[in-house]
Amino acid sequence: MVRDTVNNFEIGVPEGWLYGVPQNKSVDFVALRQKTDTTDVPRENFNIFLLNKDEKDLTKSYKLFLESLRANSSSFKVKEEGEITLNNRNYKWLIETHKNKHSGENMHNYVLFTNNGGRILVLTMVTISDNFNTYKPLFEKIASSLKY
Numbered sequence: 001m002v003r004d005t006v007n008n009f010e011i012g013v014p015e016g017w018l019y020g021v022p023q024n025k026s027v028d029f030v031a032l033r034q035k036t037d038t039t040d041v042p043r044e045n046f047n048i049f050l051l052n053k054d055e056k057d058l059t060k061s062y063k064l065f066l067e068s069l070r071a072n073s074s075s076f077k078v079k080e081e082g083e084i085t086l087n088n089r090n091y092k093w094l095i096e097t098h099k100n101k102h103s104g105e106n107m108h109n110y111v112l113f114t115n116n117g118g119r120i121l122v123l124t125m126v127t128i129s130d131n132f133n134t135y136k137p138l139f140e141k142i143a144s145s146l147k148y
Contacts, residue, residue, distance in 0.1 A: 002019060002029075004029060007029075007050050009121065009148040010145070010147040011029070011123070011147075012141070012142055014033070014142070016034055017032060018034055019032070028049055028050050029047060030046070031045060032044075043131065044125075044126065044127045045125075046125040046126065048121060050120065054118060055115070056118045058092065061120060062113050062115075065113055073101075075097075075099040077096060077097050079097060080094065081093060081095070082094075087148075089116070089147075089148055090114065093110070093112050093113070093143070094109075094110075096108070096109050096111065097109075097129060106129035107128060109126050110124075110140075111124050111125070114148060123143065123146060125143070
């Protein structure tokens with residue numbers, strides 16, 4: 001488990017993945033799968049993004065989040081969504097697809113979203129669409145380890 005004492009979250013990082021805070025601070029935490037051999041091209045990663053909002057209601061803030069995602073990507077499509085309680089906190093979750101704006105590859109994101117009194121946490125787990133079914137169980141394990 002990795003603990004961020006500034007942002008008050010903990011999360012499990014798979015063995016062998018590189019993790020930290022990007023220099024550009026585009027997100028609050030990132031973990032990247034590393035190559036397993038010279039032919040491997042890792043695409044899998046996850047990140048945590050935190051932000052403060054006036055809206056304190058989980059359902060309302062999640063709806064605004066979805067509207068923002070739809071407005072920023074014409075290829076964004078929600079495949080599944082629901083609610084879950086993890087470590088005594090309620091989350092909204094979704095699985096979405098979109099095209100990578102740089103490579104054009106089809107991507108799958110597994111996203112957890114929560115609102116802690118106006119402090120939003122978004123966990124986004126990412127892979128190319130062809131790899132999603134392989135990595136979904138690992139993403140679920142990562143999600144279930146999150147404590148916020």
